Amino acid sequence: MLTGVALENLSVSFNGIRVLHGIDLVIGQGETLGLVGESGSGKSVTWLAALGLLPSKARVSGRVLVNGQNLLDLPESKLAKIRGRRIAMIFQDPASALNPMLTVKRQIGETLALHRGLSGAAIKAEAKRLLDLVGIPDAERRLNAYPHEFSGGQNQRVMIAMALAGQPDLLVADEPTTALDVTIQAQILDLLALTQRETGMALVLISHDLGVVSQVCDRVAVMYAGRIVEEASVESLFDHPAHPYSRGLIGSLPVIDGPRQRLSAIGGTVPDPGKLPAGCSFAPRCAFAEARCRENIPRLAGIGRDHNVACLVSEAQPAAAIRPSLQKKHRIEA
């Protein structure tokens, strides 16, 4: 069993342009961590880099520690034994991640043979158990079906079954519900939370939707332009978001009950990695930016129990006075 996965100062550049600027993250055993940010914030790249899944033109530096081993130093042959076994990853679009030419049994069986040394009848039995586990009805018969015979939600279940086949200690789910219907989204999140609790594996859930992440995760890291800008428990992030970007993300979520309020959209877009502004990358979109924000890059610093933020302004004025409307809303719900 691995004791934890730690990313230390993980940086990535493509063609000399840095897209990831030193990510530090620790995931403990059985922990659920959400990684949130807009497209282009580097949340997927972080994990693709950690697992050696980026194309060779990417320059990756820093350390990815698993059981004291640095994955970035390992040769491909050893890395392949960890990927899919200790750490598994699932992606947004199950239809393109599955092989349309192979039956589901073959695809799950591949992992079982490779990582767990099973063969023949044992593969079939285990594959059936996994399909049962992820809630595919009539698993025995469906083993011989092809991906096109399943619906989108079922394909995502098959992907989860494949990921679970190696009995991973950590599952990285990259936008696993974005392409699915709301009711199916809720089913898949429920399934992820359930298998996480049952198997005791750790879970990293990557999403652009804070609402989705907060349903499953205990802790959330908010990323912006290749850096982590805030890290906190779900409760303290929603009760006292400290970084203006986190506040913007929370404010842009429409709610389904209570009075309707105008969404507090964040103006502008994520900057191009090649043209990052000087100082804090968020400063050009930030309503609270001061002159010093355009000169100094803020570092992630603790502002409370397990709550870190990288913002020069919010350090000066603690999170108390932030978004009273949101806090009121929470009180109504509670």
Next chain:
Amino acid sequence: MTAPLLSAQDIARSYELNRTVWGGASIVHAVSGVTLSVGRNETLGIVGESGSGKSTAGRLLLGLEPPTRGSVLFDGKPLPSIGSPEWKRSRTRMQMIYQDPLAALDRRLPISRQMREPLDIHRIGSPQDRDARVSELLHSVGLSDEIGRRYPHELSGGQRQRVVLARALVTRPNLLVCDEPVSALDVSIQAQVVNLLSDLQAELGLAMVFISHDLRVVRQISHRIAVMYLGRIVEEGDADDLFARPVHPYTRALVSAAPIPGKKLTGRIMLQGEPPNPANQPSGCAFHPRCPVAVARCRSEMPTLSDLGGGRQVSCHLAGSSPSVKAELPSTRQAALPNSIATVSEGTV
């Protein structure tokens, strides 16, 4: 009461699938028996899962395809037949916005050229007027003239969707149908586009139909909401009231499945099973195989929409036979939901 700008009476649309040489074919009823109306200065939201017929309903309302049954009235007159000169002229008054802005834009034309195209086609105004109108609209969606000189691939997703919106408004339409306009966008960009759509709708007095599977976004933007399931409207009502006090078991499940920021997944009604196949409709109430409170009658008899008062219409045997259901439903949707379902079934079984 003034007549609604757009009204659909009992419209249906079916498609034939897999016609064999013997003449047999399976028929898919994408939309059946939908009655809807949208007033000027009003936004109607349509929600439902994939296959619920919400997009087909949108296309029927716009006259992009003919209904197999029923009729659509726009401004008191039936929609002209597709392809006729009147139909072409009517396009200036009704426009559609799709999910994927990149697919909706011509990637070989600069933005301002393609925004001008509708004006060129319909010969509206002088060339100078057209350019001025394009520039005016770019500004109204928060883009600069400089953006107008760029190509679609040079814009971000949010900017592209703004361009699509601006182009749809260029001929000053009275009706806008938006089919999942923000589903492909990041949450933060979604908020920008949702705010913009609400503002423009109110400013221009548009009648708008907003189709989405995301309840939170639909509620944010709509005045009235219709919930569709397998081609039929199962519940319709005022936007705030509908999701605060959903009556139909399907609406309740949808509300329960919508994520609440900062809340864990617990005590939810989890809808089991997949959205059903429109080509293979169940008997009776189409929702009964997934319904947690279905009774024998639901399997054999199809419910019809009945008026519960207060602008609410529901198509459910259990809701219709027990008028007290609505009053018994708790105003907060937390915790008490399973109880209220139990109340419904006890009251009627």
